Amino acid sequence: MATDERRAQKRGVSRRDFFRLTGGTAGVVAASAAISKGASSPAFAQGLDEAAQGANGGDSIHKRPWWVRTVDEPTTEIRWGEKERISEMTRTVRGPGLAGYVGEERVEQMGAISAENKLRRILDNEPGYGLRDWSLNAANGGTARVPMTFLPPREGIDTPESLGVPRWEGTPTENANMIRAALRHMGAATVGFVELDPDTTEKLIYSQDPDGKVLEFEDVDLGYETDDKRVIPLSARWVITYTVQMSEETMRLSPTPIGGQTTGICYARFTQIQAMLQRFLVGIGYEALGEASINALGISPAFGVLAGLGEMSRLNRMITPEFGPMVRVFKLVTDLPLEPTKPIDAGIMRFCETCKICAEECPSDSLSFEDEPFWETRGDWNEPGHKAWFEDSPSCMEYWRTGPGTNCGICFSVCPYAKKDETLVHGLVKATSATTGLFNGFFRSMDDAFGYGERDPAEWWSLDLPEYGIDTQRTATVQA
């Protein structure tokens, strides 16, 4: 079915829909009963216990929703034996890798089409594509970034060595909480930790960064960088992975430059956060190896999922319990010992099996409609060794460039988990989905009926949004 037809079908609320809705009220009550029933089960008791401890680590200072359960293995099945470190530069479609899949000529054509479309839309003052929209997109994007570096600054900063004091020492749990507190204050939303293991998690570090430099592990005291490689010391065993929020209200305007600029500002904020985190770690006496460019160092969603920040999804991206897909995920490698956080099961992957709204709305049909995730990749751009709803990345990128001319984001904006959580119904739905998949089809239908996700780009400039367009109180237990 064509995307436009699907959208048209969604917009109307038929009498049948309305009766399903009112009748569904009973379903919601039943769901509550199901949760109540679940409340007496040992699994639920364990969940509460974990929530009381902070679902992400023994003594975490950050609390997760009570229905987020920590698990030993992520909801994504992984065959570590089939995994190997991949090159970000040649394998993914973000950089020069795209030409390998569609050809240099097509990449050039796409660039020309994109430029032509941009000019035409500005002159036509198309809503969401006007001069001010493109200008904000550019202002919040690449030009606003703080320089990203693999190595932290070693000079011009107070360190334990320069001060003549011992470096900071704490237990892994204390260190983890310290990093959480620091990162939250720097602008991160949620924070998790993964320990690098040569047989497993180390395979998620890229073999080659986007700029072509090789990433290697060596038995050295400090990380270093040459013209052709970046070296991670074997003593740097911990990955700090964190999310930075995007504006849901703004992302709803996808696929326009005004919608896409929330991604740009998120990356700009990340560059500042990374620079601050590197300086902080060096200041207490530890290594801090960051991303030398956007999407460098390692596979962000994989680290995020292993650290329990979220679950993989039909988007083939991570969806968080707190913000849905409305985050970007980042990482940094350090030798500061950190208590690893466990993966989670919040029913998100199970919900994706039923929902499929992102695949239906994808204008380039890049997302999978398969009911269940699968092992077989759809091309070299996908990283094998785990079960996923692998996407057709070249067709996605082709749409980005020949369609809106900016990052699309439709799949993010239509996701039922992308809600602002101002009403308890969203929490009830997410809690029910985390407990049972029985009502997932009904919840998907109601998401359609309630008409979420539709916005007029022209009205964005009249909105009185909070700072960065995000709600920073959602995961905080202490009010600012």
Next chain:
Amino acid sequence: MLWLIVGILVGAGVLMAVQYSRREEVSVPWYSWLLGVVAVVFVLIGIEVFAGSMVESEPRAAWLGLAAFAVPGVIVGGLAVWLSGRRSGERDAGSPAGTVEHASA
């Protein structure tokens, strides 16, 4: 503030219902009280969804949410009142009190 006002209104409503039932000597069965509580909860959820969805700038979700929860609440509330009235009617028709009332007139 919204919930303060709603709390005052619900409290006043419950107080008035109790006073009315005592003044008019209406016998309210336990299941009517139960249905009444369910009705109030549904209406409150409807208000919560409406207010929350408006804050989310989702007017369509707000009105549908109000309809989805408040309409069943009002129906259940009406049922509670009707059941109370029917029981009182049955009691009045079958009790000696009806005879007394008739005689005094």
